[in-house]
Amino acid sequence: xxxxxxxxxxxxxxxxxxxxxxxxxxxxxxxxxxxxxxxxxxxxxxxxxxxxxxxxxxxxxxxxxxxxxxxxxxxxxxxxxxxxxxxxxxxxxxxxxxxxxxxxxxxxxxxxxxxxxxxxxxxxxxxxxxxxxxxxxxx
Amino acid sequence: xxxxxxxxxxxxxxxxxxxxxxxxxxxxxxxxxxxxxxxxxxxxxxxxxxxxxxxxxxxxxxxxxxxxxxxxxxxxxxxxxxxxxxxxxxxxxxxxxxxxxxxxxxxxxxxxxxxxxxxxxxxxxxxxxxxxxxxxxxxxxxxxxxxxxxxxxxxxxxxxxxxxxxxxxxxxxxxxxxxxxxxxxxxxxxxxxxxxxxxxxxxxxxxxxxxxxxxxxxxxxxxxxxxxxxxxxxxxxxxxxxxxxxxxxxxxxxxxxxxxxxxxxxxxxxxxxxxxxxxx
Numbered sequence: 001x002x003x004x005x006x007x008x009x010x011x012x013x014x015x016x017x018x019x020x021x022x023x024x025x026x027x028x029x030x031x032x033x034x035x036x037x038x039x040x041x042x043x044x045x046x047x048x049x050x051x052x053x054x055x056x057x058x059x060x061x062x063x064x065x066x067x068x069x070x071x072x073x074x075x076x077x078x079x080x081x082x083x084x085x086x087x088x089x090x091x092x093x094x095x096x097x098x099x100x101x102x103x104x105x106x107x108x109x110x111x112x113x114x115x116x117x118x119x120x121x122x123x124x125x126x127x128x129x130x131x132x133x134x135x136x137x138x139x
Numbered sequence: 140x141x142x143x144x145x146x147x148x149x150x151x152x153x154x155x156x157x158x159x160x161x162x163x164x165x166x167x168x169x170x171x172x173x174x175x176x177x178x179x180x181x182x183x184x185x186x187x188x189x190x191x192x193x194x195x196x197x198x199x200x201x202x203x204x205x206x207x208x209x210x211x212x213x214x215x216x217x218x219x220x221x222x223x224x225x226x227x228x229x230x231x232x233x234x235x236x237x238x239x240x241x242x243x244x245x246x247x248x249x250x251x252x253x254x255x256x257x258x259x260x261x262x263x264x265x266x267x268x269x270x271x272x273x274x275x276x277x278x279x280x281x282x283x284x285x286x287x288x289x290x291x292x293x294x295x296x297x298x299x300x301x302x303x304x305x306x307x308x309x310x311x312x313x314x315x316x317x318x319x320x321x322x323x324x325x326x327x328x329x330x331x332x333x334x335x336x337x338x339x340x341x342x343x344x345x346x347x348x349x350x351x352x353x354x355x356x357x358x359x360x361x362x363x364x365x366x367x368x369x370x371x372x373x374x375x376x377x378x379x380x381x382x383x384x385x386x387x388x389x390x391x392x393x394x395x396x397x398x399x400x401x402x403x404x405x406x407x408x409x410x411x412x413x414x415x416x417x418x419x
Contacts (some may be wrong), residue, residue: 019290071411136342
């Protein structure tokens with residue numbers, strides 16, 4: 001799983017600025033995410049919106065140690081595409097403690113493109129990679 | 140699918156005495172009910188069952204390998220959009236959640252689709268926009284004389300061996316010819332799309348498109364797109380209502396479950412409710 005995640009991040013870095021590749025699907029360009037920056041934070045899930053066209057994961061964390069906590073919104077691809085990647089609408093629930101890795105919005109607003117989350121209580125890693133579906137007969 | 144090529148044409152003379160005006164005569168075309176042989180004929184068609192996922196990497200590779208023959212005015216707009224994307228401008232073509240439409244659905248989709256074969260028709264169902272579907276009539280009819288323009292146009296098709304040849308007209312002039320979700324130009328009218336769709340190998344479907352758009356292209360654009368067959372049940376198509384993303388689930392004053400507007404950036408990204416939107 002770690003290798004897979006690393007390859008995803010690498011792909012974003014190489015291609016993101018060329019063609020807008022991102023872990024989100026239709027309906028907006030991905031140029032607003034700064035794929036040259038990867039942020040890693042530890043926080044708590046406040047909301048998981050399992051909706052089209054982009055699933056959203058809201059996570060609260062302290063931007064700096066001791067600073068007032070902020071809620072940031074992570075964008076993902078569609079429920080259909082995530083289901084094929086093994087996700088469900090129960091993949092996250094409020095209160096889950098996670099280490100979150102994402103590419104932030106360029107404009108400094110509190111949002112980003114989801115890369116990876118690690119559940120701090122179990123060590124489980126969850127990723128999103130639309131490109132993994134680019135071959136037939138997947139299971 | 141020539142079995143249904145015949146049309147049961149019934150001319151209704153509106154008999155209001157001998158004085159019925161000529162303009163009152165209406166040609167009513169009845170679509171005949173399929174017979175058992177029409178259903179049986181479907182078995183001779185190629186097997187396109189399953190769910191098809193797009194080769195997005197190839198879509199983007201072809202931005203360069205199959206360059207669009209934009210005319211001068213369109214090329215200038217495309218150059219601006221490409222520059223905007225390079226510098227991180229958040230605007231996209233489909234932020235308003237209107238359909239990607241034809242031909243962009245076929246060109247740039249990131250979502251799965253499926254094919255349904257029924258007598259006289261091939262239907263393509265997608266997974267986004269809430270109402271993403273194409274009806275391709277294979278019953279031998281032609282295009283209407285004056286069809287209403289729509290997002291996906293009016294499509295007629297016929298089979299040449301195992302290739303479905305589709306001819307689509309009457310697409311809204313606002314429908315983009317897009318090479319990505321950020322870069323594309325409205326077709327501006329008179330758009331005509333010809334497709335040849337076939338299995339390239341048992342589990343890869345190939346769509347060869349010829350896009351004739353005289354108001355934005357200098358010549359017809361020929362390109363191809365590819366889809367991968369999935370049969371695992373988790374790939375089954377699900378509902379995908381784009382506008383739902385503009386809302387989150389909440390409660391009204393009566394305790395009803397309702398959708399409430401979700402804050403977004405100008406570019407369509409969700410942001411948390413308490414985010415002032417001010418840059419950090």
